[in-house]
Amino acid sequence: MNAPSTGVPEQAGVPDRAGVPERAEAPDQAGVPERLTALVQALRSHGIRIGTGETVDAGQALEALGLDDRERIREGLAAALLHGEGQRPVFDPVFDLYFPRGVGAPDLLDGSVSGSGPEREFDRDDLRDRLAAALAADDQALLARLAAEAVDALGGYGTRPGSGSGSGGSDGWSSHQTLSRLRPETLLARILAGIRQGTAEGEFTDRLTADEIRRRIENFRGQVGAEARRRVAERRGADVIARRAVATTADRVDFLVAGRAQLDELRRTVQPLARKLATRLAARRRRAARGHIDLRRTLRGSLSTGGIPMRPVLRRRRPARPDLVLLCDVSGSVAGFANFTMLLVQALHDQFSKVRVFAFVNRVDEVTDLIARGTADPEGLGSRIISGAAVTGYHGSSDYGTSLGEFAERYAEAVTPRSTVFVLGDARTNMSDPNLPALRTIASRARKLYWLNPENRAQWQTGDSAAGTYAEFVDMYECRNARQLSALIGRLLPI
Template sequence: MSVPERLTSLVGALRSHGIRIGTGETVDAAQAVQALGLADRELLREGLAATLLHGTSQRPVFDPVFDLYFPRGVGAPDGEPADRDDLRDRLAAALAANDEAMMARLAVEAVDGFGGYGSSPASDGWSSHQTLDRLRPQTLLARIRDTIRAQGGSSGFTDRLLEDEIRRRIEAFRALVAAEARRRVAERRGTDEIARRAVAPTPDRVDFLFAGKAQLAELRRTVQPLARKLATRLAARRRRATRGSIDLRRTVRGSLSTGGVPMRPVLRRRRPARPELVLLCDVSGSVSGFSDFTMLLVQALHDQFSKVRVFAFVNRIDEVTGLLVHGTADPEGLGARIRAEATLTGWHGSSDYGVALGEFAERYGEAIGPRSTVFVLGDARTNMSDPNLAAVRQITERARRVYWLNPEGRSQWGTGDSAAPAYAELVEMHECRTARQLSALVGRLLPI
């Protein structure tokens, strides 16, 4: 592959991950390659990142794709396949010294020695999972710690940080092994395909229903910055919505620069109405990742509203506003605490929208008034029981607006036990599969 071809393929792979790169940026990137030369790979990486990317969140996608199109090396390493014990010895030494160049070299050897599987050309490949499973770098922890202590590299107060530091180094080594395995597979299967399929998407594009534990943790970390962005967006919408009477004092003050002629009238700011928000969240197992994230987001936005009340349900409903307020310090444990402390289930453990919504209308009906906006979060899968549309109608009549956010794709609505189409006739239902969709919807739908 020539350099321009490599560059355009790289851009193509990044575009397929949803990063918008125009032709102009590609030309800039080519100029950057010319200015920097191909001698130093890390400089090239930074140069391409500076010209092609537009935001911090795109970097985790860019790095693995770059590693595939501008690999550290080609083919298998020279020399004999490594012996397991010897490799572990050298790895322990490299981790103890935090020697990153050595760690990268060992990752190459490790994948070559232990990562290969299959024998026929159609089914063979390289697996980082298998490499790490055989090498078990995490079991080196105690040994590395003792080595460093023996060398006197750690004493006194900072000794307590040592284990975590070694764990982070081992994590870095695992990432190196994963990158190397991807490179070897790409040589076999074609770079373009691997760059599109085997690179994880940015966390805000991960489907809530299929997100793993680590991805959900990643998402929780984005709650605060996201809330800040949404708050600015809401403030901007509020400002634009200002239509009021003339503010005489500020108009006269502004007219001083035009010699006392009021060229630009200044309008009086409308007192913000600070609307009320009511959240009804299905927290049953299937959709809990989605509900937890949304609850945290709304909690982080609470100062934008005069009152936020949050109710959680599985087949019975209970108010959890208090739990959420105290939950800011420990977002991981939120879901577990809600399930432990609130009464959410009656006779059985599966979700029942009809009963829960009916109970809400009956017990907490006064929570909804003409100034409140209601959000219902859930997949509308009622386990074949009555959807209780009368209760929903009652809620829509009392509230200013009612929205339903459904974490399932639109094509899934109405399949199996989903009552989504029936509910969608009564309330405005939106598909909300990823954090990206959620933030767009929240920015648009939240009352101002």
């Protein structure tokens, strides 16, 4: 549960020779209140809103819990400071920096390794053996110790690389370097063989073992990342690392720069998000239903009271559900954004009478069926669209003008006065004709047309982007992350 998010960019340990003070064992021996406020500051810099009241609560929590048990402090502070589970992936690494497991090299932490010293010959194979055993046994405490040891021995770089136990030898520690030297993922086969040897043949649960070991290795990679951050933070101060090296929450990551792990995490939020949006839509429908006064019927009713309108009659909404048409650019640059949005709209499909989804790169094809079937296997959606639908012509770069023209021509019947059209894409046309008339044709036929652009507004109309040109004719919204998307969808979707 508290596994730190993996794949965190380890950009912290950039050697900085401009006179980092030599802080050996205790980086900042600040008091607990200072540490707490620094933690709160760091969390705020990641967009978690924490008021003074909550900080005071956290202080009281620390007082009540004491400082003996680190995991309890972690849970206690999380309870007082956080407001949602989505903030946890940010909180955990930041907490690890301000309330570190220990100070300095691992030998000093627990004193379990004897005979250590700068000249100690490091045995990588021995570490790998011990790691394999620990992974097989799923011994969390031992794994944490091994992660510390690995970072200490393999992760150091800079002017004095290698293990300088306790004296802060290296300029920095890199989790990437540690992992590429240790390569824990290659241990899988060995661990599996070891486990299979020990147990009887043909147990049903044997087939789960490989995945379990994979998860444990992934977990170990996270531990190495956390350990590297801790060591670097001792050199460069927790504040810097907390701001730079901790990934922000998935719903704030820009679609265009999101890594695979973050897109995976986003995909898992599709269903809950869809449920939330459905509730929001239902609330909007309810409010809209008791909206406008029907003047004709009010006046008609007022005849019985001598022309004085005593009882206002409200307009009844016809309970018709609107259509939705999605026109998505699925070319490489914006595919992550398009896939997420398609899945989200598909999850919302029961809110609409009809949802049709079209994908394009430089040709348009309907992918509604692919997506409806795709809910069972969302990971492969992108590749299935590329392979299963005719979205590219002679070349593979996106061409908005041609695609819009083709859509207006071939799928004219898809857009009716009851349908709302969403165009998703960055409007980078590779210098080809933006074909504004086609977009205007579609917009005039639809009830409403919105354009969601995953690029920063500042970059519109730069380079080969035709965003500004299009934005003159349609409502274009900046939609850089999942948070913005859900806000926009909740507001813009027709009811």
